[in-house]
Amino acid sequence: MDRMSNARHFMAVMLALPVLAASAWAQSVDVSLALEPKEQAPGGDVTALVQFSCPSGLHVQADGLTIKLDDEKATAPVSALGPPRFPEPKQEYDKLLEMDLRYFEGRFRAEVPLRVSPEAGPGQYEVAFSVDYVACEADRCLME
Numbered sequence: 001m002d003r004m005s006n007a008r009h010f011m012a013v014m015l016a017l018p019v020l021a022a023s024a025w026a027q028s029v030d031v032s033l034a035l036e037p038k039e040q041a042p043g044g045d046v047t048a049l050v051q052f053s054c055p056s057g058l059h060v061q062a063d064g065l066t067i068k069l070d071d072e073k074a075t076a077p078v079s080a081l082g083p084p085r086f087p088e089p090k091q092e093y094d095k096l097l098e099m100d101l102r103y104f105e106g107r108f109r110a111e112v113p114l115r116v117s118p119e120a121g122p123g124q125y126e127v128a129f130s131v132d133y134v135a136c137e138a139d140r141c142l143m144e
Helices: none
Strands: 009-016 030-036 045-053 059-061 066-069 078-080 090-094 099-105 107-116 123-132 134-136 141-143
Touching: 030 123, 045 123, 066 078, 066 107
Parallel strands: 009 123
Antiparallel strands: 030 045, 045 107, 059 099, 059 134, 066 123, 078 107, 090 099, 134 141
16 A cells, blocks of 8 residues: 555644633633544645634624634644635624624634645644634624
């Protein structure tokens, strides 16, 4: 067998997120991560699926949302193939700020295309991301 056919990799999932004190925000956005496929040969492509779930009355500002590979916490030999892909955000004019605001609410998913290094050896690896966003209620916002 060649190296490509017998060297399948499992990439464990880790999501690096800041922890916010409960007293600072009564409700929070739930963020989870999965990889498709979970195993991949060297040089193969993987998609990181970053799932967000906003409680009722809370939304995430589209323009403040970033997802980046965290090379300090990850062990996986992967690289991003491009920027994260997001669904089309909702848009609403804010009279107080006098500008259009773009946001996500409810459940939504971002996809991050990745490629496993062609030189990757067999083994189990962890993929880690940092996720930054601004979560808002009707009258206040908090950066996470």
